[in-house]
Amino acid sequence: MAVYTEVSDEELAQFIAPYGLGNLLSCKGIAEGVENTNYLIHTTAGAFILTIYEKRVEPKDLPFFLGLMEHLSARGVTCPLPVRDRDGRVLNELAGRHAALVTFLEGMWPRRPKVEHCLELGKALAQMHTAGENFSLRRDNALGLPGWRPLFDKFSERAAEISPELEHLIETELAFLDSSWPSNLPQGVIHADLFPDNVFFIGDKLSGLIDFYFACNDALAYDIAVCLNAWCFEANFQFNATKGRALLKGYDSVRRLSAPEQKALPVLARGAAMRFLLTRSYDWLNTPKTALVARKDPIDYVRRLRFHQAVVSIGDYGFEPAR
């Protein structure tokens, strides 16, 4: 929860005028998201999210993120749609920072995802992957395989502060991933961070996907691997195969999982667990205990990783090929 950049009513009125959204009615800083500052704005034209981009977002990536939301939205994916001002711009400045206005998506994210949520998620993820074809911009996955070793190097000397076994575990696992990572999988635009708090539901119906600020080009199936980690473990870190089955079945019903993708899924799931283990470990060691943002325990991903290490095939995630 965080509002890093405060905006005055006068600055905001000036900022919003060129969008032609009628009268500004209200603006509330919202306590969600950890990277950027977000305000929920009402105007006579409706509800919008104003995002002020903070330091962790690379300005050069913003056209990719905003362009992707436009591209997906035009192809039927329910996601925030960047609003263009009278000059056609989606990216402007506010309070000395880059800022954009997007449509507000109604919906609640599921604090305790159920099987039905996972089924809907799988379908929506596949729809997003399909809709992302032909998107003209490209962004490498800064937190993909090539980025893990350099990230680990930044904190490996202090890994023992988290757990005595951590350095060895990561070292061994990175070596395994380096030698086993598949290179022949269908590529495309992935969300790369589709945790429950980025997926909205109204009742049991999925109402939208948000937060495309990690989106990039990578293996499509890696996005599924992220979701298996993020949606299908119980609070006690037991993998729930019923949820896994629903997620994979939902996905496969919209976009068929190829044989190489099915085969690669256990390795991809290990990679996804590694990605979050690394970023959480880094943040754990570099975020003051007193920061506004709650630190998340990296060990959660050691537990997930150990499960994936024992997985033999996609069947262990609950998948039953339809054919």
Added chain:
Amino acid sequence: MAVYTEVSDEELAQFIAPYGLGNLLSCKGIAEGVENTNYLIHTTAGAFILTIYEKRVEPKDLPFFLGLMEHLSARGVTCPLPVRDRDGRVLNELAGRHAALVTFLEGMWPRRPKVEHCLELGKALAQMHTAGENFSLRRDNALGLPGWRPLFDKFSERAAEISPELEHLIETELAFLDSSWPSNLPQGVIHADLFPDNVFFIGDKLSGLIDFYFACNDALAYDIAVCLNAWCFEANFQFNATKGRALLKGYDSVRRLSAPEQKALPVLARGAAMRFLLTRSYDWLNTPKTALVARKDPIDYVRRLRFHQAVVSIGDYGFEPAR
């Protein structure tokens, strides 16, 4: 800015059902208010604020606050209206705390109040005072004259940590206030905390008053004294008599200031400065520097107090009696 109590989507859906407000569409924790947790909620019936009452609010006071908002709203004051559930209740429980749902008021609070804002504020304050007549419940001002000495006793030994002169200043001023405080003024329900962030405007038009959680029975003119402190000083602590005049003129145009009220205003303004000096000093000494809520410098109110000490009559606040 703070969301102290997190609420799950399931808890919220259960909580909101008895209000008959249609489908729950979204819920965002908002980064405003320092006492309670507030969520901005959209349902198919409109926008609402869900307030979860935290420890600093006395549960026994809640019927007064919520009843007052209902009373004022019924008499034309634009303020949040508590929503009654199917059993007629305005106060319920959520996440183990007291909670209420009120209508959402559109509007922005003015970061830099202008003369026009002060004029509108004066009128709205007088309208609130008039509308508050006959409200059947009663609440003493816990932060009025009788409460200042006990509050000071809690931190007087540490006052020097803020400023070497502070203990003597407060001691002397409390003695003056004790001997000079007027007892013959018209009484009624006052807001008692009507700072700019509690007054909403759409454009230059006042759209509503919020946050009645300090409201109480006291001298009506004391509420004006609070507003003089809160609205009419510039960032450099110079009193702006044009703003003072607008505030007082706006008030007097709706509810005539009696001669005793006019005479008492300088003492009341000293008292109001003392009230915020005391609470800010207490909070300054008792809030960890690392807390979620920004500490506000008590010395701001020493500066205001020194201005009021030099005031001779209400004319120094810009007031020109209409008759």
